[in-house]
Amino acid sequence: MRIAHLLIVLLATFSLQSFALDRNVIAETAEEVTPLLNGQQIPKATLRTATGSPVSLQALVMQKPSIILFYRGGWCPYCNRQLAELKDIEQELVDMGYQVLAISPESPSRLQEQKLETEFAVTLLSDESLQAIRGFGIGFYVPAETKQQYKSKWNIQLTDEAGSERAVLPAPAIFITDKTGLIKFQYVNPNYKVRPSAELIRQAAKLSL
Numbered sequence: 001m002r003i004a005h006l007l008i009v010l011l012a013t014f015s016l017q018s019f020a021l022d023r024n025v026i027a028e029t030a031e032e033v034t035p036l037l038n039g040q041q042i043p044k045a046t047l048r049t050a051t052g053s054p055v056s057l058q059a060l061v062m063q064k065p066s067i068i069l070f071y072r073g074g075w076c077p078y079c080n081r082q083l084a085e086l087k088d089i090e091q092e093l094v095d096m097g098y099q100v101l102a103i104s105p106e107s108p109s110r111l112q113e114q115k116l117e118t119e120f121a122v123t124l125l126s127d128e129s130l131q132a133i134r135g136f137g138i139g140f141y142v143p144a145e146t147k148q149q150y151k152s153k154w155n156i157q158l159t160d161e162a163g164s165e166r167a168v169l170p171a172p173a174i175f176i177t178d179k180t181g182l183i184k185f186q187y188v189n190p191n192y193k194v195r196p197s198a199e200l201i202r203q204a205a206k207l208s209l
Contacts, residue, residue, distance in 0.1 A: 026130075026161065027140040030171045030190035034137045042068070042181040043135025047103065047125040050111040055125070057101075057132055058181055064099040066177050067205060069122070070138055070170040073106045074114035075156050078193055079172065083122065085198040090122075096205055098176075103127050105159035105168060128159055133170045138188055142167040174201065176208045184208035 027033045036042070045057040060066070069086070071079035086093075086100060093100060100122040104111070111124045133139040142150075142158055147167040150156040158167035172192050176185040185204040187196045196204075 024134045030140045033140055033171045035188040036136050038183050040183050045132035045135055047127055048108045050124050052108040061177055061181050062179055065097055067098050067100045068175045069102045070173045071104050072169050073104050082195045089198045089202050138171045138173050139168050142169055
């Protein structure tokens, strides 16, 4: 009886801590992000297409099971390599019934340029307002000196949090969901140089159906 009572107390404490966790708070570093987990629902978020049209993330996900990829921007070589690898298995993912949604904090106009510069077949979406990045719990502040270096050395203008001059980036992440928005698989790594292989995504997609 004592063991059962202890388990109930521990489970209740864990549940309270889980509910108390506010994933809308931007983390100070990439290592401190608190992403959504398997079994949780994706948040409500309004994104913009490359043409600037608003679109509901939930409405998109209701159409098909989705592979939601968060990337830093078209200027990131690691992100572009990941998108290119996804293109290699695109037909298999489509045959399984999936759509691929690639979300970044870049502006719609920059997405339009990226769309013209590449042959990405995935749906590129702008989260310039940081709604999805906040809701998924993967946003973190970029140090001021890093923001300045990106601007001065490579002319990369990072997206600032509304009402402040602090730039925000997402920790690169992949979430696989069903049509209800339930997360079936997630991969988040604060090291932006490390990305899951196309084979891992293919197997995760199969197992998530």
